[in-house]
Amino acid sequence: MYKLLKIEGRAKRGEFHTPHGIIQTPVFMNVATVAAIKGALSSMDLKDVKCQVALSNTYHLHLRPGDQVIHKLGGLHKFMVWDRPILTDSGGFQVFSLTSLRTIKEEGVYFSSHIDGRKIFMGPEESIQIQSNLGSTIAMAFDECPPYPCDKAYMTASVSRTTRWLKRCQAELRRLNQLDTTVNKNQMLFGINQGGVYKDIRIEHAKEISELNLDGYAIGGLAVGESHEQMYYILEETVPYLPQDKPTYLMGVGTPENILESVERGVDFFDCVLPARNGRHGHVYTNKGKLNLFNAKYELDSSPIDETCTCPTCRNYSKAYIRHLLKAKEMLGMRLCVLHNLYFFNNMMEEIRQALDNNNFAHYKKLKLEGFQEKEEESE
Amino acid sequence: MYKLLKIEGRAKRGEFHTPHGIIQTPVFMNVATVAAIKGALSSMDLKDVKCQVALSNTYHLHLRPGDQVIHKLGGLHKFMVWDRPILTDSGGFQVFSLTSLRTIKEEGVYFSSHIDGRKIFMGPEESIQIQSNLGSTIAMAFDECPPYPCDKAYMTASVSRTTRWLKRCQAELRRLNQLDTTVNKNQMLFGINQGGVYKDIRIEHAKEISELNLDGYAIGGLAVGESHEQMYYILEETVPYLPQDKPTYLMGVGTPENILESVERGVDFFDCVLPARNGRHGHVYTNKGKLNLFNAKYELDSSPIDETCTCPTCRNYSKAYIRHLLKAKEMLGMRLCVLHNLYFFNNMMEEIRQALDNNNFAHYKKLKLEGFQEKEEESE
Numbered sequence: 001m002y003k004l005l006k007i008e009g010r011a012k013r014g015e016f017h018t019p020h021g022i023i024q025t026p027v028f029m030n031v032a033t034v035a036a037i038k039g040a041l042s043s044m045d046l047k048d049v050k051c052q053v054a055l056s057n058t059y060h061l062h063l064r065p066g067d068q069v070i071h072k073l074g075g076l077h078k079f080m081v082w083d084r085p086i087l088t089d090s091g092g093f094q095v096f097s098l099t100s101l102r103t104i105k106e107e108g109v110y111f112s113s114h115i116d117g118r119k120i121f122m123g124p125e126e127s128i129q130i131q132s133n134l135g136s137t138i139a140m141a142f143d144e145c146p147p148y149p150c151d152k153a154y155m156t157a158s159v160s161r162t163t164r165w166l167k168r169c170q171a172e173l174r175r176l177n178q179l180d181t182t183v184n185k186n187q188m189l190f191g192i193n194q195g196g197v198y199k200d201i202r203i204e205h206a207k208e209i210s211e212l213n214l215d216g217y218a219i220g221g222l223a224v225g226e227s228h229e230q231m232y233y234i235l236e237e238t239v240p241y242l243p244q245d246k247p248t249y250l251m252g253v254g255t256p257e258n259i260l261e262s263v264e265r266g267v268d269f270f271d272c273v274l275p276a277r278n279g280r281h282g283h284v285y286t287n288k289g290k291l292n293l294f295n296a297k298y299e300l301d302s303s304p305i306d307e308t309c310t311c312p313t314c315r316n317y318s319k320a321y322i323r324h325l326l327k328a329k330e331m332l333g334m335r336l337c338v339l340h341n342l343y344f345f346n347n348m349m350e351e352i353r354q355a356l357d358n359n360n361f362a363h364y365k366k367l368k369l370e371g372f373q374e375k376e377e378e379s380e
Numbered sequence: 381m382y383k384l385l386k387i388e389g390r391a392k393r394g395e396f397h398t399p400h401g402i403i404q405t406p407v408f409m410n411v412a413t414v415a416a417i418k419g420a421l422s423s424m425d426l427k428d429v430k431c432q433v434a435l436s437n438t439y440h441l442h443l444r445p446g447d448q449v450i451h452k453l454g455g456l457h458k459f460m461v462w463d464r465p466i467l468t469d470s471g472g473f474q475v476f477s478l479t480s481l482r483t484i485k486e487e488g489v490y491f492s493s494h495i496d497g498r499k500i501f502m503g504p505e506e507s508i509q510i511q512s513n514l515g516s517t518i519a520m521a522f523d524e525c526p527p528y529p530c531d532k533a534y535m536t537a538s539v540s541r542t543t544r545w546l547k548r549c550q551a552e553l554r555r556l557n558q559l560d561t562t563v564n565k566n567q568m569l570f571g572i573n574q575g576g577v578y579k580d581i582r583i584e585h586a587k588e589i590s591e592l593n594l595d596g597y598a599i600g601g602l603a604v605g606e607s608h609e610q611m612y613y614i615l616e617e618t619v620p621y622l623p624q625d626k627p628t629y630l631m632g633v634g635t636p637e638n639i640l641e642s643v644e645r646g647v648d649f650f651d652c653v654l655p656a657r658n659g660r661h662g663h664v665y666t667n668k669g670k671l672n673l674f675n676a677k678y679e680l681d682s683s684p685i686d687e688t689c690t691c692p693t694c695r696n697y698s699k700a701y702i703r704h705l706l707k708a709k710e711m712l713g714m715r716l717c718v719l720h721n722l723y724f725f726n727n728m729m730e731e732i733r734q735a736l737d738n739n740n741f742a743h744y745k746k747l748k749l750e751g752f753q754e755k756e757e758e759s760e
Contacts, residue, residue, distance in 0.1 A: 034704070034705075034708045034710060035701070035704070035705075036705055036708075036710045036712040036713075037712070038710065038711070039711065040420035040710075040711035040712045040714070040715040041712065042696070042697075042712055042715075042716070043696075044692070044696065060708075064704070064707065064708055065679065065700075065703075065704040065707070065708075069679060069680065069700070069704075072680055073680060073682055073698070073700055073701075074682070078682075079698075079700070079701055079704075080701060081696050081697060081701070299445065299449060300449065300452055300453060302453055302454070302458075312424070316422070316423075316424065316461050317422075317461060318453070318459075320445075320449070320453055320459070321415070321453075321459055321460060321461070323445075324414070324415070324444070324445040324449075324459075325414075325415075325416055327444065327445070328414045328416075328440075328444055328445075330414060330416045330418065330420075331418070331419065331420035331711055331714070331715070332416040332417070332420045332421065332422055333416075334420070334711070335420040335422075335711070335715075336422070
């Protein structure tokens, strides 16, 4: 159940009630691909960096250790020891981006595993069955994520099939939620709006799926190559046609700037691998822009990454120490950067919520964006 | 200052007072090679796994980030944020094991860096200067660690030079401890007994260095290829000639069994990379022997590594989850295993101290060794 607490322009401040607790929105979900955050972070660490929702990947977990294994072990929450909400993606994105020898049919997708090449079939029912085995809080509908660019005829046919798949997902989840063997009998389902940068396809699709009374609605197929301006334009045109009284989730986005701009346009769920990936490469976020800790100027810098930050890393360690660890290829260096970056994102979402609570989002956003301009470092 | 609290046979229970706090002995020091434990463990984690003393490597830190850098940043304690004792080795072991094109002269050793091949000279004064720059609690004397096997004539000459080097180390540390720029003006010095498996050389050397009134005495050059029996025999013959009222440190040892046997023979300081290295390979210690978590039989095992263990890993995670992480090559898998293994060692040392406090060491040791026999798994 989604409760809309405040609105400022189109920006939403909400609460999403789930079987695993309440999610305060806008929220940034932290990507635990194979039931762990890359960078040696555990579920205990996720609590330390203020994570509300962990996001895990259906495709990866289906291949390893196998969703049947996780089901036998009592589901993903128990497996990774995380009692807060988990969202699982549908596997669709990975099937379309990681695998080879793909064939898309009405029933689903035939492809080869990126690990051992074995032939796999995944359709809407299979995706939902896997997600049901995992027992995540929120399952995502199985969709096609078309490439960018993509011609309009293909996009129209693809989106139309995605709608048919969505209905099959909904039916399958209803069936599975009634089985005795199901780990989470209250599993929720988010549908996904597609249409690339074609405004009319997006809007038509948004209207169509909004009628299905799903638990939430995602916007997929953005941040795949189009410009930021195109993405913001599509959000402006599409979000008004999605239910305001449901979560609005922009998949795979993005930078702090992207998040601020998208919140303004009515989005309140986000996820992205960027903060963890950047952290593993020594790129860290601050309120004054991104730093590259490999930079020689930090050799003798005894100050934390961000003086104003209260993350586990900044409370303890200096830039000089972290730089040394990164250069010596010590795993701890990556871990400390990832801890900081996830905290930075989760903390920014908290600030956004507070700003919305105080009807102050526009002002907050302006100041924040100005700060980010101060410095932005490239690799050495 | 070393306080001998209890003796059971030759086993010592002591307290070593240092400028960075009291070390309860017997103690196992945890190896933070480049100012971090391999396996993404921070100094905060070291406290969680009951570590009393961190051991860092002079040679590695001299090359990267450079001891001058650490000196400018206020010393190693501040750099790695660790307020408990740190022992630094002399660099000798790495110079003799990692480098190429070595030439040993009376003044010291000429060698090439294992990182970039540049020519470096290190003698007793240089080693102590580096350790003084690092500001560790305990500096180790610069010695030659002769290969195994080694002929007696070479060993005699080498040990004799090691004694001369030791005296130069002592003089240099006295000088440096009086300088205004020195980070830790109360830096302590341990001498190192050498002699390979030649009992008479060991004893003669032990007698000689015991007269120098050093802060502690180490036994080096064991666990380098000789059998366990030879090692235990050398301990039995040599330890009685080292001061009982000073720390007795067996360098680079070893397995839990080695530690129990060596405590019985009068050793009360240990260090070894084994628990961290084994952890990174999924080999974990339990009171019933070592487990290999890659083993297929743990796929559905929802129990912790050791039911009786209260480490951060066992309090939270299952063997099935850790096995999955290891197989998926997630850094978190290594981290959880290393956390467990270090805790296991540090906790065993605590048990050993309690047993000694209760005059119960012999009995404790017997039970512990019997437990270890129960299972010992090889790699798949």
